[in-house]
Amino acid sequence: MELEDSLKSTISTFKEIAAEKGLYFKEQYDIPEELVLLSDETRLRQIVWNLLSNAIKFTEQGGIILAVRARPSTVDPESKVMLITISVRDTGIGIALDKQETIFDDFQQADGSITRKYGGTGLGLSIVTKLCELMDGSIHLSSVENKGAEFTVQIKAQLGEASMLSYRAGTNAARPLSANKSMFILIAEDQPVNAMVAKAFLTHMGHRSEIVDNGALALAAVKANDYDLILMDNHMPKMSGIEATRQIRSLDNPVKARIPIIGLTADAYEETHQE
Structure with missing residues (x-):
């Protein structure tokens, strides 16, 4: 290297x-x-x-x-x-x-x-x-x-x-990450640096994204917009990522209720991972 x-x-x-x-x-x-x-x-x-x-x-x-x-x-x-x-x-x-x-x-x-x-x-x-x-x-x-x-x-x-x-540098070289399809992604993260890092990477990969800093705002954003993916932090004020996910899955709109959600957490406890 x-x-x-x-x-x-x-x-x-x-x-x-x-x-x-x-x-x-x-x-x-x-x-x-x-x-x-x-x-x-x-x-x-x-x-x-x-x-x-x-x-x-x-x-x-x-x-x-x-x-x-x-x-x-x-x-x-x-x-x-x-x-x-x-x-x-x-x-x-x-x-x-x-x-x-x-x-x-x-x-x-x-x-x-x-x-x-x-x-x-x-x-x-x-x-x-x-x-x-x-x-x-x-x-x-x-x-x-x-x-x-x-x-x-x-x-x-x-x-x-x-x-x-x-x-x-030849044919077997690793290629930069790129998006096959540009997605609209919601980042639910209350730590500004973590959110900015995630947004920077998504932008680099050709995706659009928005940031909210708590679960309640994430739920409201999902109701108001059409996202392709949600990156959801676990520990957030007002409403946790786990509770926000539960409420999103309970929405009457079947499309919004099935939006892919990826949980983000540095919590090392097994019970958190199971939730």
């Missing part, structure tokens, strides 16, 4: 979201020219996705700086191993010193007020930590409360050759 190219689609999505929030988004690259790496692109994109998602979610003023650097490993220069360093720095709410040791644990956020205001389950950084471990890497945090945070990931990747890229 080519490191910068592999991250472009993920980065472009968050640049758009940052612009919508009035935040700056800066990129800094220190990568040797024509560098080709043998690494897991999916895991790498997931790491960057989670870090950028957190940065934008918890930043209301200022912005985000993404820095990517690649250097030969100094441990064994003959091994053709590159050390990849990715850092995401924001000017957001930061993390109190006494919370920094537990922030990477499952289901942990700095405190309950953050969960109430910004949502989420506290799994994002835990997932990043596990992905870093799988890639023989690590993650570190530097933060001052109310001034921002910087997460730095370091992973190792084997050097590849340019000829390896020609295969991907």
